[in-house]
Amino acid sequence: MTPRLTVRGLSKSFGGVAAASEIDLDLHAGDRCALIGPNGAGKTTFVNLVTGVLAPDQGRIELDGRDVTALSAQRRVRLGLVRTFQVARLFRSMTVREHLELALLERDDRTGSLFASIRRVPGLADEVAGLLDTLGLGPAADTTVATLAYGQQRLLEIALALALKPKILILDEPAAGVPHAESRRILDALDRLPADLAVLMIEHDMDLVFRFARRIVVLAQGRLLCSGTAREIAADPRVREVYLGSRTHAHRPP
C-alpha cells in the first residue's frame, strides 16, 4: 500500500549548520508515530520542510505517491497534509465558531462567495456543531479566542485540523503549555482521532509519547537516529546517550 507520506533524503542547511540531513520517513494510513529528540534536533525544521513552509536543499516529499516537493504550503494542505502549531496561532478577534466556519469554507472552496450568508451555507452549521461536540468546545462556541483558556485554544487547533478532513496530520507538541487540569481533554481528543488518519506527533512529554505512539522516530542534530517501537527505543543506548543530561524518561519501560 502506498504510504500517505514519503520523505526521502530531506536535507536543509542554514549557513554552515545542517538542520536536517538525509532524513527518510514513511507514514501509512492509521499510523500513530511520534517524533522525538533533544532541543535543537531539528524537529520543527523537519515539520516546516514537510509542510512546505521551508524549501529543502535536497530531497523529495510525496503525498500518496505524488511528488509535492515543489508545491506551496497551501497546495499541500489541499492535498490533505495538515498541521497544528506548537504555539497556538489563532485569529484573536474571531469566535471559536467563526474559526471552524472559516476552516470548512476554505476546505470546500466557498470563500469566493461575496453575497451569500454564512448561516445559509448548506451543511455548515451541522458540521460545525459536530466538531464542537467532538472536541468538547460547545459551551465556548461564541467566545472570542482572545478570552479563551489556553487549553481550549489547543483544542481549537486540533478541531481546525480535523475540520480540513486531513489524510496526514502533524501535531506539533499538542499538549505544550497546557496546565495538567486541561490536558486530559486533549489526550481524549487524540485518542479519538479517526482510525485511518496518519498521525505524526512531535512531543517532549514522554508520558504522552508512550501512551500515544505505536512507532517512535528519534531525531538528533538533524539526522534520523533510529526508529522502532517504544520498547526498542527505550532500550537503545544511543537514545539514552543523546538525551543524557536532560530531563528524561527514556529508560522507563513502556
Add this chain to the structure above:
Amino acid sequence: MQTVLGIAIDGVAYGMILFIISVGLSVTLGLMRVVNLAHGAFAMVGGYLASFAAQSLGLPFEAAAAGAILLTVALALPLERLLYHRIYGSANELAQVLLTIGLTFVVVAGINYLFGPTLKRIPLPDYMEGVVNLGPKAIPTHRAFVIAVGIAAIAGLWWLLERTDFGVKLRAAVDDPAMAAALGIRTERLYAATFALGVGLAALGGILGAELLPLEPYYAIRYIVLFLAVVAVGGAGSVFGSAGAALALGIIDTAGKYLIPDFGEFFFYAAMILILFRWPNGFFQRRPA
C-alpha cells in the same frame, strides 16, 4: 543646455542631500521599526532655524548651522521619549503613520505661524560661492561642498557602525532586538542616541540642501515621499543602501527633469516601482521595511 557633467554633478549633489536627510529615517525604521513621516519636518525645522539665525540674528553660517542642528535635536529628543516611544514596533504601523502625519501638520502650521509662508534663504558663506576648478571643468562650489560633506557622512557613519562600540550595539539591536536587550544593551539609550543622530543629520541636510529643496512651510509634506522612497529602495536600516538609493534616485530624477522635462516626476516613481517590485526589501535587503 546642461552638459552630462552638469547633470551628473547636480544629480550626485541632490542625491547626497537626500542621503544626509534620509539616512536617519532609514536607521530609525530599521532599529525602532517606526515609520516616521515627520522626518521631513525635522529637516525643515533645521533649515528654518539656520535661516533665522543667519538672517535675523546675523550669525555667521557655521554658527547658525551648528546652533540650528543642536536646537533641532534638543527639540526632537523629548518627542522621542514622550511620543515615538509609544509606537515603536511593526505592529503599530498604522498608528505610526497617523501620529507622524499629525505631528507633521502641527509642525507645518507652527512654522507658518512663526515665519510666514514665504520662501526662506540661508545666505551662504563666501567660500561656498562661485566655482571650483577640477582640471578643465568648473563645478559650483556649493555642489562640491555638499558632495564632500556627503562623502564624509558616509565615511563617518561607516566608521561609527563598524569601528565603535556604539555601532556594534546598534547593528546588533537592528538585527535582533530581543537578543540585544537580553545581552544587556541599554536599548532605550540606544534609541534616543540613534534618533538624535538621525534628526541631527536631517537638520544638516535641510540646511545644506536649502537651494535644492527650498524652505517653505509645506516642505515637510512635499518632500517626505522622496525621503521614504530612498528608505524603501535602499532597505531599512542600511546606511549603504540609503546612500546607493539616494544617489540612484537623485541622478535619475535630475536626469529625467533635464532631459525630458515634460515627464519630470514620472521617471522617479517608475524607477521606484520597478526597483521595489524586484527587491521588495530594498537593495541591501535587511529585514522587511
Add this chain to the structure above:
Amino acid sequence: MNPHLRDAAGAALLAAAGLAAFWLFPEDLGLLTRIAATALYVLSLDLVLGYCGVATLGQAALFGTGAYAAGIAAVHLVAEPMVLLAVGGVAGGLMALATGALILHAHGLTLLMLTIAVTQIAHEVANKARWITGGSDGLSGIAPDPVLGLFRFDLYGRTSYLFALAVLVVGLLVAQRIVRSPFGLACRGVREDALRVAALGGSPRRTLIGMYTISGVFAGVAGALTAVSTGIVGLDSLSFSWSAEALVMLVLGGAGRLYGAIIGTLAFMAIHHILAATDPFHWMLFIGLFLMGVVLFAPGGISAAIERAAGRLRRAGARA
C-alpha cells in the same frame, strides 16, 4: 440582535439622517452631496484597511480612475447617470485588479510607497493627457441625464444630493453583505494572520487582491458619483493628499466597522467646512492635533468611543 437586522437598521438610520439633513439644511446641499460621495469613498478604504489590514495611501488612484472614466464617458459617449456609475465602478475595479496583482505581495513601508507611486503616476498620466482629461484645468462639461429618466439634475442640487444619498445607502447595504459573507470572513482571517490562513489551505494573496478589487469598484463608483453630482473632475482626485485625507477620515471615525467610515467623513468634512473659512494653516494645526490625540488617547476613533460609552451604559443599566 440578528446581525442582518442590525445592518438593515443601520442603513435605515443613515437614510433617515440623510433625509433629515435634506430638510434641515436646504442651503448646504452642495456640501452634503460631497459628504455623501466622500463617505462612499472612505467606505471603500475601510473594506481594504479595516477588514483586510492593508495600509494603503493609494485609494485616490482608484477613486480618480473612476471619476475620470465616468467624466470622459459623460462628455463623449453617454450621459445616463446609472451607466456612468457602472463605468466608474468597472474602471476603479480594473485599476485595482491590475495594480493589486502587482503590488500586494509587499508589506509595510514598501507597500505604502508602491501605492503612493501608483497614484503619482496616474496623476501624471492624467496631467499629460490634456486632450482627453483636460489636464490641470480639469474635466468639465459633465451634464448627466435625468436619473431613471425622471429626476432632472436641478440647479439647487436637490437631485444630486438625493441621488448621492441613495447610492451611499445602497453601497452600505452591499458592503455589509460582503463583510458578513464567507469572503468577508476569509478577509478578516488574512488581516489577523495570513500564515494561518495558508495553513488552512486558503490563499491570502488571492483574498487580498479580491478585496482590493472590490474596494476599487466602490472607490470608482464614488469617483463617478462625484463627477456626476459636481459636473467636474479635477487632478486633485488623483492626488496623494486625497488618499491621505481618506485615511484620516477613516481613522477618525474608526476602521473595521463600516459605519465608522461614514461618521468619520461627516465629522471631518463638517469641521473642515467650519474651520477652513479661516486660515488653512489653522485647519492643519487642528487636524494634526486631532490625529495625534486619536492615536494617543482614542485609538479606534469615534466609533470605538461610542461603543465604549454604549458598553458602559449597558453595564450600568444591568446593575440598576
